[in-house]
């Protein structure tokens with residue numbers, strides 16, 4: 166895939182909206198974008214989408230999972246003065262919320278709003294030293310009353326997303342909301358495109374999972390149904406190399422290639438899967454970084470624990486400012502990741 170095409174696809178997917186449980190837009194787009202490269206597309210009861218490319222052996226299966234959902238907010242109550250109070254879906258730091266432009270996705274369409282709070286001038290000394298907690302924040306949509314909000318179509322349970330338009334930054338960087346994990350969704354499409362016309366030994370499942378950010382829920386049921394020989398989560402990870410982050414805290418860096426996880430909070434990568442990915446990277450001269458000690462985890466953790474166990478691993482792209490409105494990646498890392506995953510699809514499975 167050409168750089169230009171890759172950027173267009175990233176822009177499209179980052180500008181789509183889908184907090185956990187509301188992945189419909191992403192699913193519909195994945196359906197269209199995967200269709201021509203796979204033999205069959207299925208959507209399960211949970212909302213996971215699977216593009217299946219049959220190999221010579223239909224019983225040998227490689228599952229690639231990228232989550233479709235993004236972190237966001239949800240309308241909790243509308244007060245009498247027309248301010249919207251919200252709760253969080255997924256792990257968002259309260260500090261990144263203040264003053265953010267957001268979109269409330271209502272039945273009648275998106276409504277723009279701003280996250281407001283008590284101005285700093287009026288905050289007490291102790292208040293100013295701390296992040297403003299979520300119960301002191303609100304969304305201002307320009308309404309003067311609850312009735313006005315309701316007329317706009319806003320109701321309890323409406324999803325709220327960051328309002329941030331994706332674009333490139335500098336020569337190789339790309340900035341967008343929800344790169345966690347739309348980067349993975351785009352990689353799946355690019356890999357499927359690379360494999361078009363190739364006959365693979367094993368069958369490949371390109372899976373867009375739901376509800377990862379709230380507990381790896383979609384991947385669990387999808388992996389149960391597929392029961393693959395090997396499962397790989399295609400996700401993003403925290404990039405170091407920025408002021409304030411020590412090398413110990415975040416040793417992987419943007420621009421140094423995909424990250425192969427050795428272990429994280431929920432997974433110890435199956436040794437055969439780990440050495441298989443590393444060998445493929447080395448044989449194909451793909452730059453990679455090994456990562457351990459992560460306090461987070463990915464869909465691989467859930468996939469590894471279904472039925473009698475699934476050997477699983479993770480291939481990630483180092484990303485700055487994860488779970489905030491603008492995330493940043495290096496396009497060269499995405500290109501190398503696509504190359505690495507494509508090669509994994511063509512190589513004999515280790516198990």
Ligand SMILES: [Zn+2]
Pocket residue numbers: 232345346377400401
């Ligand atoms: Zn993720």
